[in-house]
Amino acid sequence: MLIKAYAKINISLDVLGKREDGYHLLEMIMQNIELYDVLKIERAKKGINIECNRPYVPIDERNLVYKAAKLFIDAYSIQDGVDISINKNIPVAAGLAGGSTDAAATLVAMRDLYNINASDDELSEIGLNIGADVPYCIKGGTALCKGIGEKVTPLKSFKGHILVLVKPNFGVSTKEVYKSLDLNKIYKHPNTLELIKAVENDDIMYVSENMKNVLENVTLKKHTVLKEIKEKMIRSGALGSMMSGSGPTIFGFFDDTLKAQRCYDYFKDKYNEVHITRTI
Numbered sequence: 001m002l003i004k005a006y007a008k009i010n011i012s013l014d015v016l017g018k019r020e021d022g023y024h025l026l027e028m029i030m031q032n033i034e035l036y037d038v039l040k041i042e043r044a045k046k047g048i049n050i051e052c053n054r055p056y057v058p059i060d061e062r063n064l065v066y067k068a069a070k071l072f073i074d075a076y077s078i079q080d081g082v083d084i085s086i087n088k089n090i091p092v093a094a095g096l097a098g099g100s101t102d103a104a105a106t107l108v109a110m111r112d113l114y115n116i117n118a119s120d121d122e123l124s125e126i127g128l129n130i131g132a133d134v135p136y137c138i139k140g141g142t143a144l145c146k147g148i149g150e151k152v153t154p155l156k157s158f159k160g161h162i163l164v165l166v167k168p169n170f171g172v173s174t175k176e177v178y179k180s181l182d183l184n185k186i187y188k189h190p191n192t193l194e195l196i197k198a199v200e201n202d203d204i205m206y207v208s209e210n211m212k213n214v215l216e217n218v219t220l221k222k223h224t225v226l227k228e229i230k231e232k233m234i235r236s237g238a239l240g241s242m243m244s245g246s247g248p249t250i251f252g253f254f255d256d257t258l259k260a261q262r263c264y265d266y267f268k269d270k271y272n273e274v275h276i277t278r279t280i
Contacts, residue, residue, distance in 0.1 A: 001113055004036040005105035006140060006280065007096040008133070009163070009244040011199065012190040013213040015181060023132075023148045024178055030133075030200060031158055032140045034277045036104055036166070037088050039065070041109040044081035048073070052086040067130050068103035072110045075126055076118070082110065086107050091273045092134040093171025095245025104137035104183055124150065142199060142279075144192070153260050158207075162256075164238070164263045166188040166229050167249040172219055177246040180218045189214065196218045208240030208253045219247035226250055229267070236263035 011029040018024050019172040050070045062065060068084050084106065090098035107123045120138050127134030131151030142155040161268070190212035198206035218227050228244060229250045233241040237259035238252030254260035264276040 001041050001109055001191060003039050003105045003109045005039060005090075005137070006032045007035040007090045007098060007101060008032055008137065009035075009096065009165075009249075009279075010213055010242075011158070011211050012192055012195050012247065014189050014192060015178075015214050016184065016188065018183065018219070019148070020055075024144065024181070026132075026146065026149055028145045028149065029097070029155070029192065029195055030129040030136050030143050030145050032142075032280050033163065034280050035090055035096070035275055037086060037090050037098065037105075037111065039087070039102060039105050040083075040085040041106065041113060041136045042083045043113060044083045044190040049083045050086065050242065051084075052088055054086075054088045054092070057086070057092065064099040064103040064130050064134075065106045068106040068127070068134075069110065071126050071129060072107055076113055076114065076116050080114075082113075082222055086205060089111065090251065091167040093173070094249040094273075095172065095174075095243065096165075096167075097137055097245065100127075100131045100133035100139040103127060103130045104134050107134075108138060120260050123144060124152070125180060136275045144196060150236060155196060156202075158199045158202065159278070161204050162254045162260045163251050163277060164254065164260050164267070165244075165249055165251045165275040165277065165280065166233075166267045166271055167230070167274075168223070168225060168271055169273075170248060172223075172247045174246040177218045178217055180222075181215065182210055182217075186217060187215050188212065204253060204255060211240060211242050213243050213245075214245050219243060223248055233268070238263065247251045 124135035233252035241252040
C-alpha cells in the first residue's frame, strides 16, 4: 500500500500559556501543502522493519514511523509485523511536520491494511502520544489547532495558493525553541480570529500581510540568516513571508507564478532544500 504524507505550514502560531507538565498552550492555523513523502506499507510476518532513502534518517525506534507502528500494533493486538519504506522529500527538523505526517500516514495506512474499525479521532488519540502535530496531520487540510495542538477544528479550504519554501542548511530542535521562549516577552500576537475570516474568504493579501508566528522571537534571534531570507522573499515579490513552526523553514506566498519561480531560482543557488509548491 502506498500513501502520501503531506507537509504543513503555519499560517499563524500563537503561544497562550504553559501547562504544569511543561507543554505550551497553542493556537495555530495549519495548512497542508503539495510537498509530500511517500510511504510503502506492507504486512510482514514479524517485527517493524523500516527503510528510508535518506541515510541520515534513523530507521529504529527513534523514528516516529516506528513509534506509530508500535503503538498501533499494541493498541489493536496485531499479531503480524509491518514493512515500511519511506521515500522522504520533506526536509527534516524544518518546522514542516515531516516526522509527524509520516507517523500519521502510518496510522491511517495500518488501519486500512489490517481492516481495523477505528475513527480518525481514535487514531488521533494514539498519535498524540507521538507528537502534538500528529492529530492535525491525520485530518489535514486547513484547520485551527488549539490545546497543545490536539484540538483540531476544520476550516474552509485555503487551497491553490503559490508559495516558495526555503530550508537553510541546518535544523532546529522544537523542544529547544519552546524551552527558550519567554512568554513575558511576546509583545505582539497574531489576530487569529481575523486570520480565520481571511482564510475562509480566500483573502491571500490579508493572510500574507498579517500572518504571524511568535516562535520567530526565538529562532530568528538565534539564526539571523532567517531574517535575511524573509526580507529577500519580500523583495522578490512575495506578498508576505514567515517562518513555519519552530523553523528554520521560511516560506512566502506569491500571487504570480513567474515571481515565485524567480525567487525559487535565486534561493536554489544558495540552499539545497528549496521548493515551489501550493496549498492543498
